[in-house]
Amino acid sequence: MVGLTTSFGSGAMSNSMDDVAEKAAAFFVIGSNTTEQHPVFGSRLRQAVLRRGAKLVVADPRRIDLADFAKPAYGGLYLRHRPGTDIVLLIGLMHIILHNGWEDKNFIAGRTEGYEEFAATIEHYPPEKASEITGVPLEQLYQAAEILALNKPMAVIWAMGITQHIVGVRNVMSLANLQMLLGNMGMEGGGVNPLRGQNNVQGACDMGGLPNVYPGYQNVTSEETRLKFEAAWGVSLPDKVGLTLTEMIPACEDGRVRALYILGEDPVMSDPNTSHIRHCLERCEFLVLQEIFPSETSAYADILLPGVSFAEKTGTFTSTERRIQMCRKAIEPLGETRPDWQITTEIAKRIIALGERDMRPAPHSGWDYNDTSDIMSEISAVTPSYAGVSHARLEAGERLQWPVKGPDHPGTPVLHVGQFTRGKGKFAPIDHIPPAELPDDEFPVLLSTGRVLYHWHGGQMTRRAKGLMGVYGRALVEVNPEDAARWNAKDGTHLRVTSRRGSIEVEAWVTDRVPPGMVFANFHFPETSANILTHASLDPVAKIPEYKIVAVRVEAV
């Protein structure tokens, strides 16, 4: 969440799901199909609309389920903007807010910087122009701006629909701008609320599973930080940012990267442009894969190390709202499998024993852990935002959301109260850039990708749950009735969807969830994975691929 770090100094969800669901007077849900991707939170949003009259504005090119709750009868509104026009939509709304004097002048003056420069760029997209580019009728822009500005606090909620674009970081910064403009930061019921996908994405980021930061978002390029970790671990450490996932695998092609150690990920299924990924993995000299199931990626692995599922180990996960919770072992590891932390420990000890790297004794140089609570003690020693986290506190029933600054600190349900993590909130002037690959004569249809309620990511787990397969057992592509008529397709017709990179055959689901000219597919099933079609155009800063917009051609087979 690079965008939020730039604006506020912290990339995480600012608020808690509970305060958002209970206290927000209005919600702005953009690029999040909440009821399918974060279902329990999605239901709470529905309840807030039905039970306490919270106003819901949904902006999404697809008529997602929540759109049914964003209607004038409930005081809300559904905006169907064209894919890839989020920034224009947001600037258009902010234009209306400013011209009506609805901005929070005290908040802007007291807590932000860069406002003047930002306000000037807003003038580039007057509502008429925004309406023309986004396809949202002018009066809907006015109505939406009014709902969002006049109901306070208002919470902004988004997910991958905002970030999986070449302009993902700009999208996020635009949402930060909106919340500063309206003074909705640092209070219950407001805030910027990116919903993280997998159950421990937040924790993987917090723990330094990123090429630019140590645990707790401490920069690898900061000398002070580097010295701190050199002292803790007893080695000298590089001072340059490493490669991201979307750079690392392609780097196998020219030998810049020669070995990969992959824990529980399936890049062949989850990364864009599947055939190029396969080619790169073939070139990798040595690939260790630690997994619970053979996957598409295991075809390229030299070694497979069997880890365990969440039911077979104890430790912590950190949810999207920065809440650290226990995962507890319920059954013994199956067969010869071992908890992943034990496997990693064994590998580390063996490499260290081979002795070619200079290592000196230091407080945390060793790898002798009896259990994961020992590891958590080390984490809290080197990670300021986890300084007060321990298994003992969690087992005693304490509810902790980071930052937890010390053993007596109660945690932080709402970020940025009174002051932003970086001091002043930073308004960033943002301009619109069109998507990298737009439909043309040869590939006239726009494909967007994502997940469905009944499945999960590459489907490794959910495709092995028989009930889930019973409800949703094969890939479907959502097609608008108008297009379906043109392609002679009904529900169940086999369609061939072709992009510049590949082709898949899937069954049609005719529905007005998608607008004419757009189709939607998922990546849960290997042979029909939408990632065979996607491309690797990356956001230049966050390096997130543009999964949401791909040009394709569709025909019945």
Next chain:
Amino acid sequence: MPVHLTINDKPVQAHEGQTVLEAACAHGIVIPTLCYHKDLSPVGSCRLCIVEVDKLRGQVAACNLPVAEGLVVHTETPALVQSRRTVLSLLLQNYTDAGYTSHDGHTTEFEHWVRYYEARLPDGTSPAPRYPLDGDPNPFIWVDLNKCILCTRCVRACEEVQGRFVWGVGERGSYTRIIAGADTAMLEARCESCGACAAYCPTGALDHKLSIRQGEADRKVTTTCTYCGVGCQFDLNVKNGKVIRVTSNPNAPVNGMHLCVKGRYGYDFIHHPDRLTGPRVRRYLLEEGEKVLHGPAWDWVETDWNTALDITARKLAATRDHYGGSSIGVLTSAKCLNEENYLMNKLARQVLGTHNIDHCARL
């Protein structure tokens, strides 16, 4: 404003706006209920929670009775016991238990109160079944309307917890019963298979299909869901070393009793036969030959941990020592524990000397 009342001769302090039932619950006084659930709006239809109040004639439903200063309440008089027995006996007239183990393998709330008040039909029999067992094709929700007592908890759970409107009550033939949508299959009535209706059902008329006949768990372990980032908690029910069902844990901080279809029913991957159960290496590594991505040299060989870990360590160390740490990439996992992610970060940076570490947050 505190309100003082007496329940079963015990002084009880409540606050304004509470019902007698809520005040009793808060003080550990059990008043039997069926249609009431603290998470759902009260309907006061089952009349099991009736109590007597001094200076008030008759028996009143505690779920509907606001607390008031000086109220004197009795919850378990002989007359109340008799009335409850009658209420339960009437319900038994339309209740048939086919005898399979359901609902956690425990007694259901309904069975519990039937036994407690020794309710039975006059001739001690039970009526013939009127509906099929497993009456709905939904793969997760077991429907056995022979056990339905029309408490409407499912109707309210679907509306008030999930925000769907699948269940309703309607007349079909000579019977009143719960009906999905316009009397269709649940999924056609836009059911999202969250299981809330089954979790709140007090009789097992709605139940978890994957767990029917699985019996009672040896133990329950509270844990956090492995799927999305909401962070729901629930209890894994374990029997003979196997996860046999997921049950709601009302104390879960984020979700209470609520879960979605993946969290509640997506657990059978844990014991799936495809699970990798031992380390495997490609044959060429054991024979110390050249790497070729096909033929017998590329076959998997099952091996022991020592061998697999030694080869892994040797290869990674050799790559690091030859080409530098930056020639190795580490992908950590958004499905794994914080502690495991920390170790992957430490392995990459401390042991391999590279910042080439990432995971699928971007995807």
